[in-house]
Amino acid sequence: MVGFSSAVSKFGARATGYAALNRDDRAFAVGNSIIPDKQVLYEVRDQPRPEAFRVVTGPGPITDATALTRSSADDFARYFLMPRRLDPRASLVICLGCAPSALGSRVHRLWTDHAGSSVLVVGR
Amino acid sequence: VTVDVIFGLAVLNLLFLVAGTGVLGSLRGRPSVADLLRLGGVAYLLGVTVVLFLVVLEMLVGIPFGLASVVVTGLLVATVGGVAAVVRGDAADATCTRRIASWGGFSVFAAAVGLAGLVVYFEAAFRSARLAGLFEYDAMSFWVPKAKAIYFFGGFDRQFFTSLPGASYPPFLPILEAASFAFMRAADTVTLHLAFWFLLVGFFWAIVGLLALRVEPMVLWPLLLLFAVTPVVVDRGLQALADMFLDYLLAVAAVLLALWFEDRHGWQLTSAFILLAGAAGVKREGLLLVLCLLAAAVLAMRRRTSTISLTVLFVAVFVTTIPWRIWLDEHSVAAKGPSAGYLGSFGQLARAWPSLHLTLTVVFGLHWWSILPWLVPLAAAAAILSGQPRLALFVVSYLVIGIVACSWVTMAFPEMPITTNDALNPIVRLSGGVVIPLAAFLPLLLRGQSSHVAEVVVPV
Numbered sequence: 001m002v003g004f005s006s007a008v009s010k011f012g013a014r015a016t017g018y019a020a021l022n023r024d025d026r027a028f029a030v031g032n033s034i035i036p037d038k039q040v041l042y043e044v045r046d047q048p049r050p051e052a053f054r055v056v057t058g059p060g061p062i063t064d065a066t067a068l069t070r071s072s073a074d075d076f077a078r079y080f081l082m083p084r085r086l087d088p089r090a091s092l093v094i095c096l097g098c099a100p101s102a103l104g105s106r107v108h109r110l111w112t113d114h115a116g117s118s119v120l121v122v123g124r
Numbered sequence: 125v126t127v128d129v130i131f132g133l134a135v136l137n138l139l140f141l142v143a144g145t146g147v148l149g150s151l152r153g154r155p156s157v158a159d160l161l162r163l164g165g166v167a168y169l170l171g172v173t174v175v176l177f178l179v180v181l182e183m184l185v186g187i188p189f190g191l192a193s194v195v196v197t198g199l200l201v202a203t204v205g206g207v208a209a210v211v212r213g214d215a216a217d218a219t220c221t222r223r224i225a226s227w228g229g230f231s232v233f234a235a236a237v238g239l240a241g242l243v244v245y246f247e248a249a250f251r252s253a254r255l256a257g258l259f260e261y262d263a264m265s266f267w268v269p270k271a272k273a274i275y276f277f278g279g280f281d282r283q284f285f286t287s288l289p290g291a292s293y294p295p296f297l298p299i300l301e302a303a304s305f306a307f308m309r310a311a312d313t314v315t316l317h318l319a320f321w322f323l324l325v326g327f328f329w330a331i332v333g334l335l336a337l338r339v340e341p342m343v344l345w346p347l348l349l350l351f352a353v354t355p356v357v358v359d360r361g362l363q364a365l366a367d368m369f370l371d372y373l374l375a376v377a378a379v380l381l382a383l384w385f386e387d388r389h390g391w392q393l394t395s396a397f398i399l400l401a402g403a404a405g406v407k408r409e410g411l412l413l414v415l416c417l418l419a420a421a422v423l424a425m426r427r428r429t430s431t432i433s434l435t436v437l438f439v440a441v442f443v444t445t446i447p448w449r450i451w452l453d454e455h456s457v458a459a460k461g462p463s464a465g466y467l468g469s470f471g472q473l474a475r476a477w478p479s480l481h482l483t484l485t486v487v488f489g490l491h492w493w494s495i496l497p498w499l500v501p502l503a504a505a506a507a508i509l510s511g512q513p514r515l516a517l518f519v520v521s522y523l524v525i526g527i528v529a530c531s532w533v534t535m536a537f538p539e540m541p542i543t544t545n546d547a548l549n550p551i552v553r554l555s556g557g558v559v560i561p562l563a564a565f566l567p568l569l570l571r572g573q574s575s576h577v578a579e580v581v582v583p584v
Contacts, residue, residue: 003350007353008245008248011245011249012252014252018252019255021255026257029258029264030258030259030260030264031264075265076264078269079264079265079272082276085283
C-alpha cells in the first residue's frame with residue numbers, strides 16, 4: 001500500500017513538474033543542460049532554406065555553459081533541428097565559444113548573444 | 125499537447141490491436157468476445173511486433189515509410205489473420221483442466237481492488253507521460269533522431285543511419301516512434317512518451333489475460349501491483365528508450381513458453397516465437413536474453429522433442445534478424461560486438477567477480493527492483509512443494525543464466541566501469557530483461573497454495 005501510494009504520488013509530482021515547464025523548456029528537455037542559449041538553435045531553425053549546418057565549439061568563454069556543452073552540442077542540435085542535416089562542410093555554423101576568424105576570411109555573423117553563442121555563415 | 129495528437133497515437137495503437145487480433149486468431153482460431161477481452165494484451169503485443177517487422181522488410185526493399193505504409197500493413201495483417209481465423213473455426217474448444225485454489229469471496233474482492241489499483245496507477249502514469257520532455261540522453265542521441273530520420277525522409281536515410289551513435293542497433297523502436305510521429309502528424313517528442321504508456325498498459329493486459337484464469341486473484345493482483353510500483357518501472361517505464369519494450373516482449377513470451385510446457389498448444393509456442401523475434405528486433409542484447417530464456421527452458425524440459433522445438437525456435441528468431449544484418453553489411457556499418465570479442469572476454473577474468481557482484485547488487489538491491497527478485501527463490505520452493513518442479517527449475521535456471529549473461533556483458537566490455545551509473549554501464553537497464561520475466565513468472569509459481577484446491581476447466 002505504501003509503495004502504491006508513493007508510486008502514484010511520484011507520477012503526480014512529475015506531472016505537476018512537467019506542467020509547470022513552458023513549451024520551450026519541455027521541447028528542449030535534456031537540451032537545457034547542453035545548450036546555454038536556446039535562441040541559437042531557433043535562429044538556425046528559422047533560416048528560410050532547409051540548409052545543412054555544423055556545430056563548431058572552441059575554448060572561448062560561453063556564459064552558462066555546462067560540462068556537456070562542448071561534448072554534446074552537436075548531438076542535441078542534430079536531434080532538435082531535424083530535418084536539417086548535420087554536415088561537417090556546411091556553410092551554416094553554430095558557433096559555441098569558437099573563433100570565427102578560424103573558419104575563414106569570409107564569415108558573416110547572422111546572430112549572436114554576445115555571450116559565446118553565434119550563428120555564422122561561412123563563405124566559400 | 126493537443127487532443128488531436130493523442131487521438132492519432134490512440135488510433136495507431138488500436139491498429140496494432142486489430143492487426144494482432146488477426147494474428148492471434150490465425151494461430152488460435154476465431155476468438156469469442158470474452159477471448160478478445162482476455163487476450164487483447166497478447167494480441168496488441170503480437171500486432172506491434174508483426175507490423176513493425178513487416179514495415180522493416182518493406183523499408184529494406186525500398187517501399188517508403190509513411191502513414192499509408194503503416195495503415196496498409198496493419199490492415200493487411202488484420203485481414204489475412206481474420207480470414208485465417210475464420211477458416212480455422214472457433215477457438216472455444218481450447219480448454220484444459222487446472223487446479224485453482226478457492227479463496228471464496230476474497231477472490232472477487234482482490235480482483236476488484238487490484239483492477240481499481242491498476243486503473244489509478246495508469247491514470248497517474250498517463251498524466252506524467254503526456255507532458256514529459258525528452259530527458260533521456262540515449263533517446264536524444266540516437267533513438268529519436270533515427271525515428272525522426274525515418275519520419276522526415278521516409279526510410280533508412282544512409283547519412284543518419286550510418287553516422288549516428290548506435291548505428292547497428294535494430295530498428296524496431298525507431299520505427300515504432302516514427303509510426304507514432306506519422307499518426308500524430310508531427311515529430312512531437314513530448315507526446316511520444318504516451319507510446320510507452322500504451323506499451324506498459326499492453327504488457328499488464330497481456331499478463332493479466334494469460335494468468336487470470338489460472339492464478340487465484342489473491343495471488344495475481346498483489347504481485348502485479350508490487351511489480352507496478354518497483355522503482356525501475358515507476359522511474360523508467362515511460363522513458364523513450366528500448367529497454368522496457370524489449371523486457372515486455374520477453375516477459376510475455378516467457379509466460380507463453382511456461383504455459384506451452386503445460387498445455388502444448390501450438391499457438392502458445394508460435395506467439396512466443398513472434399514476441400521473441402520482436403525482442404531480438406528491439407535491441408542487440410535481445411538475442412542474448414532470448415538465448416538465456418530458451419536455454420533455461422531446455423534445462424527444465426529435458427525432453428528431446430522440446431529441445432528440438434526450442435532449438436528450431438531460436439534459429440527462427442535469429443533468422444528474423446538477418447534482413448537488418450544484410451542492410452548493415454551493405455552499408456558498411458559494423459555490427460558492434462563486445463570490445464573484448466565474444467570469447468576474448470574470458471581473458472578478462474579479473475573482471476569476472478566484480479561484474480557478477482555488480483549484477484547481483486542491481487538484481488537483489490532493493491533500490492531498483494524492490495523485493496521482487498527475493499521472492500523468486502521462495503516462490504520456486506513453494507512451486508516445488510505444490511507439484512510444479514519443472515516450472516520452478518525453468519524460473520530458477522533463467523534467474524541464474526540471466527545473471528551470468530548480464531555479468532558477461534560488463535565483463536566483455538573492458539572499457540565499461542563497474543558502476544550502476546546508467547551513463548557508464550547499462551547494467552540497471554539490462555537487469556530488466558532478467559527481472560521482468562521473473563516477475564511475470566511469480567504468480568504462476570505461487571498458484572494453488574491454498575488448502576482448498578479445486579480442479580476446473582479453463583480456456584487457454
